[in-house]
Amino acid sequence: MKHLTWSLLAVAALSAAPGKQTFTGIITDDMCGEAGHSQMRMGPTDAECTIACIGAHGAAYVLYDGKTVYTLSDQQTPQKLAGQKVKVVGTLDAKTKTIKVESISAVK
Numbered sequence: 396m397k398h399l400t401w402s403l404l405a406v407a408a409l410s411a412a413p414g415k416q417t418f419t420g421i422i423t424d425d426m427c428g429e430a431g432h433s434q435m436r437m438g439p440t441d442a443e444c445t446i447a448c449i450g451a452h453g454a455a456y457v458l459y460d461g462k463t464v465y466t467l468s469d470q471q472t473p474q475k476l477a478g479q480k481v482k483v484v485g486t487l488d489a490k491t492k493t494i495k496v497e498s499i500s501a502v503k
Contacts, residue, residue, distance in 0.1 A: 418483045418494060419502060420460035422473045424448040442478030449474070458483055458494065469496035476501055 424445045448454040456473035458465045458481070467473060467483070480502045485494040 414486065415484055415497065416487055418458055418460060418465065418485070418487075420458045420465075420481065420483075422476045422479055422481055422499075423457055423459050423464075424454040425457045425464065425466065426452055426454040440478060445477040446474065463492065466491065466493040467496050467499075468493060469499065472496070472499045 421441075422445065423441070426448045427444065445456070449456065456467050456470050456477070458467055465483075465487070468485070473481075476499060482500050482502050483494055483496060484498045485496040487494055
């Protein structure tokens with residue numbers, strides 16, 4: 396009976412674990428996030444403003460899907476995709492709104 400109980404608990408724990416998801420949105424920075432770059436305008440384009448905010452203010456790259464701003468665990472790959480619409484595959488920590496990134500690719 397103990398073996399059955401432990402097996403059921405293990406199955407329940409595994410089924411409750413978050414899985415990979417796909418998110419689509421714009422790579423921006425956590426200072427501009429939902430507000431956009433019109434306020435800061437640290438460059439002539441959204442991409443240049445994002446990169447400038449990261450460099451000058453210590454901001455972090457995030458994904459904005461039009462409703463929610465998600466922090467990205469990968470802070471290297473987004474630099475070349477700043478200001479672009481992308482697809483991020485990863486696991487979401489709902490409590491911190493952080494995506495543990497597996498891959499990031501531009502959406503055409």
